[in-house]
Amino acid sequence: MEAQAFLRSFGRVRGKTLSPRKQRLMDELLPKLAVPKALPAGTPIALEVGFGGGEHLVAMAKARPEMLCIGAEPFENGVAKLLCAIEEQGIANIRIHMGDARTLIAALPDASVQHVYLLFPDPWPKTKHLKRRILNHDFLALIARIQPPGGILQLATDHADYAVWMLEHLQHSTHYVWQAQDKRDWEDPPTIWAETKYQRKTTAEGRVPMFFRCLRRD
Numbered sequence: 001m002e003a004q005a006f007l008r009s010f011g012r013v014r015g016k017t018l019s020p021r022k023q024r025l026m027d028e029l030l031p032k033l034a035v036p037k038a039l040p041a042g043t044p045i046a047l048e049v050g051f052g053g054g055e056h057l058v059a060m061a062k063a064r065p066e067m068l069c070i071g072a073e074p075f076e077n078g079v080a081k082l083l084c085a086i087e088e089q090g091i092a093n094i095r096i097h098m099g100d101a102r103t104l105i106a107a108l109p110d111a112s113v114q115h116v117y118l119l120f121p122d123p124w125p126k127t128k129h130l131k132r133r134i135l136n137h138d139f140l141a142l143i144a145r146i147q148p149p150g151g152i153l154q155l156a157t158d159h160a161d162y163a164v165w166m167l168e169h170l171q172h173s174t175h176y177v178w179q180a181q182d183k184r185d186w187e188d189p190p191t192i193w194a195e196t197k198y199q200r201k202t203t204a205e206g207r208v209p210m211f212f213r214c215l216r217r218d
């Protein structure tokens with residue numbers, strides 16, 4: 001894939017040294033799970049941007065075995081954690097792009113991805129870092145191209161400030177419309193859901209998650 005030209009939206013890409021088992025999975029299993037150059041025709045596709053440790057991606061893949069669930073994440077230890085779950089649970093419908101999701105998205109065919117998930121993106125709270133937030137108008141345009149009309153973009157955040165930012169971008173988006181009737185729509189997680197390590201930690205700190213389900217306009 002071509003070198004990225006995106007402003008970096010993620011933090012570290014490497015944590016503690018991988019265990020021998022995780023290193024083996026990175027060497028042997030990860031290459032087998034590369035995103036195929038041609039997506040299988042007739043198979044519904046979901047993409048999770050920044051899957052962290054992969055808890056939600058695993059729950060989705062298990063709940064929707066007919067769907068191909070693609071995850072993109074640059075953090076090596078998160079990818080290794082997901083590989084362990086895939087091996088332990090014998091999951092066959094996950095594909096992984098270890099790197100910037102935007103590079104992958106730019107290479108995917110038009111209207112090919114029914115569901116896009118962006119769950120708890122890095123909040124970059126400092127004013128000088130706001131430009132690093134992955135959700136911006138360029139990102140919405142990037143994913144709009146790969147989603148068919150009626151495609152779903154599922155967002156989540158536990159930063160009040162990022163929630164406002166998301167809604168402001170959606171309000172001005174020609175590509176997406178936020179679907180919300182009443183407050184349960186942003187208080188309740190989607191039907192298929194798995195609380196991640198990240199979500200557990202921030203909930204314990206008193207932060208409240210918000211969920212925004214959006215539709216790709218016609």
Ligand SMILES: C[S@@+](CC[C@H](N)C(=O)[O-])C[C@H]1O[C@@H](n2cnc3c(N)ncnc32)[C@H](O)[C@@H]1O
Binds near residue numbers: 051118
């Ligand atoms: C706060 S964590 C949340 C992880 C996970 N979604 C969860 O809910 O537990 C944000 C994640 O997004 C990833 N990330 C940030 N920018 C990204 C990008 N451009 N492409 C793919 N992943 C990205 C980070 O590496 C990090 O793992």
